[in-house]
Amino acid sequence: MNEYEYIYMKKRKDFGRYCNFDTVEAKILGQVDHQPQCGDMYVEQTIINAVFHNIPEFSEHSVNTARVKTSARVMTHVEGGWPKEIDYSEAQDTLKYRKRLEKDPAYVSAVRQLTKQTVPCLEMNNTIDLFQIYFQDEEPDHMPEILNLKTIALFKDPPDETRSVTKIGWHPEGPTKLVGSYSNLRFQRMSEDMPMSSFIWDISERNDPLMELRAPSPLICCQYNQKNADWLLGGSYNGLINHYDLRKGPSPCMKSSVEVGHYDPVYDVVWLQSKTGTECASVSSDGRLLFWDVRKLSEVQDECVLNDGNKEHPKTLGGTSLEWMQEAGPTKFLVGSEHGIILSCTKRPKKQVEIGSWFGSEDRGGYGKHFGPVYSVKRNPFHVKFFLSVGDWCAKMWMEELKGPMLQTPYYPAFISAAGWSPTRAGVFFLARQDGRLDVWDYFYRMNEVALTQQVSDRALTCFNVQAQGRLAAVGDAGGTITLLQLCDGLVDPGPNEKNLIGMMLDRETKREKSLDQIKKQGGVARKDDKDGAGGMTIDKTKYQEREKAFFTELNMTGDDLGTTLPAR
Template sequence: MELIKMKKFTEKMIIKRERKSAPADDDDELHVEQRIIQINLTKKAKKINKTIELVDKPGLIDAEIRQNPELDKNFITLKKMDRVCQNSLVYSINEINSDQKVFVEKDVNHWTGGWPKDVDTGDPDQVARFVKKIEKDENYTTTVLNLAASAEEKVKQNNALEIFSEYFPLEGEEMENEDHAVCTAAVFRDFSGGRAVSDISWSPDGGEKMAVSYCDPDYHAPKDNPGGECYIFNIEDPTKYHTMLEGDFPTTSIAYGKTNDCIAGGWHNGQVCWWDLRVPGGLQNVVPVDTSHVEPVYKVVWPNSKTGTELMTCSTDGTVKWWDTRKFNMAKESLIIDDREKDIKKHGKLIRARGASIIGYESTIPAKYMIGTEQGLIFNCNKKGKTPKEAIISTYKAHHGTVMALERNSFYTKCFLSVGDWTAKIWCEDIDESPLMTLNCGTDKVTDGCWSSTRPSVLFTALDNGHLQIWDIIYKQKIPTITKKITDNTLLRLAIQEDGELLAVGDDEGLVHIQQLSSNLGK
């Protein structure tokens, strides 16, 4: 019989309790109680101080889900953009040997010129006789010509124009010395209840009316459909809407046509529609689902055309499509934004396409348009190109995230504005390496931006913290000229009136704030 050795472990715990004696005693007494708690643990002697042995066992698979290649056809691979960033400033050093110029200041005391001693400069007759004598000299003409070139150089160096002097006080208008200012003139609300403003478009008749579309950014399924109503407001009456435009899905983009009667819109499900305000009911036609975009339409544009019935739309599905309102059942043309396609005859692959987030179009350049993408790239495209290789003229690596706004300057059409991440950048079409100017808008995200329609140096940016920034790059380049708190909500959309005096600012609660600009900003 195996002898079992027992080992006892004893733990003692002392509990102290304080008790007060009876009230009759004057001095308090401290009574201490000790309790011993004894725990006996038994274990075999051969298991005491035994070395731990580790055994390698195969893993157990509870469940296994194998790959199904057939499911890949239901998804499109999301393209990622990799960028290298530097946190600290980049410095460069150059060394060069240059010629040293020594500058010396000398004074000359010139009284009357180099007259001979026998000629009295105070006598006009003697001076006149001496001048005639010199002019008859054969070397006089040659000497004057040689001195003229040297004298002309010195005169040009000493010419200076006092720029602060007023040379022509009676000609032209006086410059205005008015301070930059902006104030809220009116606020328009969403009558269907607090939907985020997705787009704003001013009427082409001088901006007496404006069309506003609404779509919540976190809208995903038809079961959450809050309604696709859009509204046309009269600027003079913010208490009610002028016309309601009905839709089946939330409208992500809206645009007035060349006249006040036609309005086009893009829906969240990828369909495109247009309304005719002269006809009761308004909604005229909707693109069928099978020929529309696969993802939301983020920009609708009426390009210049002979008939005035052509539409251009872009979507994050990677395509740009052209439509004709007279034949609205299918796209007139389509371009896949595949910048990696090298064959000039191929139309590109949709799986490699860049998702388009915005279109930049200037009516004075009908043959060109620009596309901003979700990857931060901007493509300058030619309308005549039918394939990606033919259409894409140049590429600009603009931002680290989605391009939120893209617009050409109407006065200098080669310059354009792009907005994304935390910056707004001004580019030149001929320079794709870097922007001409980068406007630091702060640490808050920039959601939209646009140029002034009357001032070539004035532009506007909207921030997600509710601030509106107004830049006049002639006066200031590093900080905004005006920063105004519009609301506590996130600002989403900006739209400038054609006359340049009113700016519409839309937020995520369905409010459109009309800002009145001062004369030095809007005229």
């Protein structure tokens, strides 16, 4: 006789809700009196374990899911699925093919069909009761007024000698890697045995660097190529430009020559948008903005001498920072100088590079320049005509059509060394201070005070960079440590209509500054017409010096020559 067995399959959600067990007190249901004479009726045996239960057994059983047998197997991954005319090793060809494929209506319908198949898999074993309150005692984690920065990793400089982190560059393909440039900017304290290497870090591996970048001179800046992630561009302390190809090793595959390179340290470099992806620019304190092609670093493609705009006796201005953004115009460059002035340069094809504006220069009709070198110039990624600069104890916001700053933060007790905009929120920017604190300003909610201040390090902060997705931020300090911070949702997720509201606010401030400039010009004409000079403005030098001395005393700065006692970067 053949025996048949049938197993019924059910989903977990078909069983209903989970049993709700409660704790109750013990109760006596019955009592049997002790009778010793009953023991003579039984024969003593070895003690055994027996298990009893009151669940009846039937031939039909219910199971959740069928058992799946797993086994480890080796799989070889080979790039495939591309048409014959597409070379999958070329990133540019594959990117163009993907963009063309995404516009195909068949691709959209295929994705929707796959989505329908994945929905039942996601809903499997879903037993949530829609009428039960699961989060009654919990509050939402992220509110606009509750902001925080979480430290998730520390990357310390491996050498024993203390060096500063001068620049940080993020990997273009996501928050996986970052490159840190290490150098000692106090040049007179630089020892002969100071290490020359910089390092690439993996955010998931915090003990040892992923790769070492070797250079004959310490790297002050280093950036990834946005098209080819294996290429890096580094500027050295000795003025040379180093081109790295990570596929060929940790040493630079090509370097600029001493005859045509910078004469002073290269403070900033940028990759330019081009068909080949090989063009770049660099700025140095020797007062030159140079344009290169990494395929031929033996010669300079173009050059711009940074000056103060005086036609009779031009004065060279050393460059300390460089900003270029494709959205603002491929020919526009912003250069921060050692004299606290920001220069706007224009590079047109087959023409000499021209300096169009001097922001903050009093000789060029501007005002409000910084009292120290402009360490950072950053354009707003949503409103590219507006940019942020730091170079003393405050941060200033500028507009391309104005010669002076339109907005300014209050003066801090410590020098500001770096700044950066949020790539996801139009009204948020960050300021790194030399007392080890990081300030977050949120103009979408308030403009009169800092939204968040956090102590990041005990040493002075030297550089700052936000990852392209806006979730992670890296901060470098003077002790050679890179602190990786995770931003809360309030600093990442944009507010309702934030981009348009911030744009309206910036336009309002621009109109206000233009009106004030017009009033000043009218006042200047009136003073010229006053022959007696009754309408002129006089400044009491004694009161001016007293106020200036009180200002520096409040900042704990004393000395005869206050201009030379600025904190060293």
